[in-house]
Amino acid sequence: MLVAAAVCPCPPLLVPEVAAGAAPELDAARTAASDALAVLAAARADRFVVVGPAGSAAPGPRRPGATGSFRGFGVPVDVVLPARDAGPPPAGELPPSLAVAAWLLGHADRPLPVSGALAVADDLDPEACLRAGREIAAGAPRTALLVMGDGSACRTLKAPGYLDERAEGFDTSVAAALATADISALAGLDVTLARELRAAGRAPWQLLAGAAEGAGLGGRLLYEDAPYGVGYFVAAWS
Secondary structure (H helix, E strand, O other): OOOEEEEEOOOOHHOOOHHHHHHHHHHHHHHHHHHHHHHHHOOOOOOOEEEEOOOOOOEEOOOOOEEEEHHHHHHOOOOEEEEEEOOOOOOOOOOHHHHHHHHHOOOOOOOOOOOOEEEEOOOOOOHHHHHOOOOOOOOOOOOEEEOOOOOOOOOOOOOOOOOOOOOHHHHHHHHHHHHHHHHHHOOOOOOOHHHHHHOOOHHHHHHHHHHHHOOOOOOOEEEOOOOOOEEEEEEEEE
């Protein structure tokens, strides 16, 4: 059963070396993410799983100990998903969303060894997302999730997806759902609208909705902003 979850954005700009001179602009997001991870640490879960959008990488599981890198963004920063136990050599490099998760975990106040990770296909349909979440939650008596994902990328003229008048309303609805742990609202997110708004978090959030079914968790929204025209959220469920 799911006992806790943290929701964090996944732009590589969260890594200060990538953001360089602009790093202070996301200090509040980093602080909120640290607070959300503290909720996971306090949950004392038997199983801790990280999920995030696959993007252009191959979807599927990644083992603890898998590595990622931000060298493609021009900085010599490498990361590793912290492993709970020594196991077989990791398969597959981490996509950017899970690499950001690994960076956050590497800077957490308390160790959070990972039991497993999943790169979720961006086009995975809602029912498949819900089913995957249920399966993850059923994997241990006490399961915790770190869910990576961004909102719309169309909040301003300079946003990656340009300005779309629907973007702010979409992000507002996501923020409300995360703040109240409203799994029905997350499960009902419009796939077509999310795709048109480039909301990379849609599938991971719907996986969270499936994992949280019957758990009775409450939610807190710790951060909400769109500093680069992209909706970023940090939330903690427990």
